[in-house]
Amino acid sequence: MKSLKSRLAAWVFLPVVLISAADLAVTFHSTDSVATLVQEQLLKGAARIIAEHVAAAEGAADASAPPAAFELFENEEQDRVFYAVRSANGLLIDGDAGLAPPAAPVREDVATYFLSEVRGAPVRVVAYAESLPGGGLVTAEVAQTLAGHAALRKKLFLMTAREHLLLVALVLAALVIAFRWTLRPLMRFGELLSARQPGSLEPLRAQEVPKELLPVTEALNGYVVRLDSTLSSYERFVAGTAHHLRTYFAILTSQLNFGMREAGIPEEQKTLLAAMQKTTVEGTKVINQLLMLAAVEQGRQHPQSGGPQPTIMLGQVVTSVIEELAPLAHRHAVELGLDGSEEKLAVSAAPHLLREIAFNLVDNAIKHMDGPGSVSVVVRRDGACALLRIVDNGPGIEARHIGRVFERFYRADQGKPNSSGLGLAIVKEICDSLGAAIMLRNVNGGGLQVDVRVPLAQP
Numbered sequence: 001m002k003s004l005k006s007r008l009a010a011w012v013f014l015p016v017v018l019i020s021a022a023d024l025a026v027t028f029h030s031t032d033s034v035a036t037l038v039q040e041q042l043l044k045g046a047a048r049i050i051a052e053h054v055a056a057a058e059g060a061a062d063a064s065a066p067p068a069a070f071e072l073f074e075n076e077e078q079d080r081v082f083y084a085v086r087s088a089n090g091l092l093i094d095g096d097a098g099l100a101p102p103a104a105p106v107r108e109d110v111a112t113y114f115l116s117e118v119r120g121a122p123v124r125v126v127a128y129a130e131s132l133p134g135g136g137l138v139t140a141e142v143a144q145t146l147a148g149h150a151a152l153r154k155k156l157f158l159m160t161a162r163e164h165l166l167l168v169a170l171v172l173a174a175l176v177i178a179f180r181w182t183l184r185p186l187m188r189f190g191e192l193l194s195a196r197q198p199g200s201l202e203p204l205r206a207q208e209v210p211k212e213l214l215p216v217t218e219a220l221n222g223y224v225v226r227l228d229s230t231l232s233s234y235e236r237f238v239a240g241t242a243h244h245l246r247t248y249f250a251i252l253t254s255q256l257n258f259g260m261r262e263a264g265i266p267e268e269q270k271t272l273l274a275a276m277q278k279t280t281v282e283g284t285k286v287i288n289q290l291l292m293l294a295a296v297e298q299g300r301q302h303p304q305s306g307g308p309q310p311t312i313m314l315g316q317v318v319t320s321v322i323e324e325l326a327p328l329a330h331r332h333a334v335e336l337g338l339d340g341s342e343e344k345l346a347v348s349a350a351p352h353l354l355r356e357i358a359f360n361l362v363d364n365a366i367k368h369m370d371g372p373g374s375v376s377v378v379v380r381r382d383g384a385c386a387l388l389r390i391v392d393n394g395p396g397i398e399a400r401h402i403g404r405v406f407e408r409f410y411r412a413d414q415g416k417p418n419s420s421g422l423g424l425a426i427v428k429e430i431c432d433s434l435g436a437a438i439m440l441r442n443v444n445g446g447g448l449q450v451d452v453r454v455p456l457a458q459p
Contacts (some may be wrong), residue, residue, distance in 0.1 A: 004177050012385035018170050020164040024157075031156035034434040036124075039149045042072045043126035043142050044111045046083070051140035052092065056083050064094055069142070082118050084141045099141055102227075106139050121145050157408040185210040239294050242287045249284045251426040252275060278450045289422040292356060293408075296429045309348040311457045314380045316340040317351060321358040322377060325366065333372035336362070341379040345386040348457040353430045358388065360423040361450050365392040385453040396442040407442065427452075
């Protein structure tokens with residue numbers, strides 16, 4: 001019973017079912033009484049007709065029961081009807097001798113009912129006494145088998161049961177409709193939470209939720225405030241640490257450069273210094289990437305703090321990135337070119353974030369090329385988005401790695417020690433913060449295609 005719907009249904013539907021069941025039990029007894037009353041009234045009417053007819057004949061032995069007395073008992077069950085007419089001293093005047101007389105004397109104009117048997121068949125009997133004109137009483141007995149009584153009782157009970165079943169069905173349908181209508185705000189509240197960007201720490205607005213969910217909203221907002229404080233202190237610690245490390249790495253790089261310019265140092269020492277310098281440069285790159293990740297996460301958690309985003313032409317950013325990476329492509333024997341760029345594709349984003357997307361994707365395409373090759377970049381309109389497409393003819397990515405390449409520090413090719421596994425993670429974080437979509441797929445014949453769709457700025 002962890003479901004609110006189940007609890008509400010149990011508290012509303014089960015009492016209705018129990019009350020209906022209790023009412024049906026009472027109804028069964030009532031229908032038996034009604035059927036008995038109907039049968040007794042028919043028996044009384046028939047006995048009265050017979051008694052009055054015999055009394056009018058002054059108790060003559062040849063006085064027979066009139067047919068009208070038995071027309072009352074016509075039904076689909078074809079019940080058997082018995083009658084007997086007796087004098088005041090109990091002598092049988094007319095009818096069936098197998099019909100037992102009443103156990104006690106019958107008073108005039110008073111019907112006496114009792115159950116009996118006639119030749120093994122259970123019957124309900126009425127005895128009715130009528131006074132004769134010359135004095136004395138004549139008693140008429142009429143008996144009927146119980147098939148019609150049982151049929152009427154069953155019919156009345158089934159009629160009431162159908163009404164109860166209809167009532168229960170209506171209550172169940174009303175509960176379903178009421179639950180859907182009543183719990184719709186809760187569903188919308190869940191959808192509102194699900195639609196929030198990952199990492200978003202914006203407080204929930206109380207006017208968007210029903211009053212019953214205000215305690216939950218306040219608790220969530222309080223948790224968000226505490227979580228924001230914890231994460232902010234952690235991010236400040238990481239950013240401060242990275243900033244200090246970057247400073248020390250810059251000093252170390254300067255010292256290594258100075259040491260390599262000294263004349264007369266052995267070649268082995270120069271080689272060692274060069275290796276140290278390369279490692280320092282890679283470490284500085286990782287630190288810068290970590291600082292970029294921290295900045296992007298901070299922007300996603302507090303989107304309103306940065307103010308409105310500027311509008312910038314995507315093609316201009318991509319062109320400057322290609323010019324910046326052209327020397328790297330030349331060193332790797334990679335042909336790098338901008339195959340197409342539509343003008344006036346304006347997007348709302350910080351320029352350094354767009355540059356980071358383009359730079360990381362093109363840089364990855366160049367460095368992960370096994371040999372000479374080509375990297376082509378296209379910028380064009382795609383519906384309401386600006387499409388940045390980067391295609392290379394390198395080895396591509398194995399299918400088992402495509403779903404994980406956006407994870408931090410995940411490297412699909414462990415043989416490349418210079419890769420930190422942060423480039424695509426940064427790109428994914430930036431795309432999520434801008435509402436952009438990124439998709440990777442291998443190209444037939446070899447190579448990888450990366451599509452980034454950034455929503456166009458509103459005019």
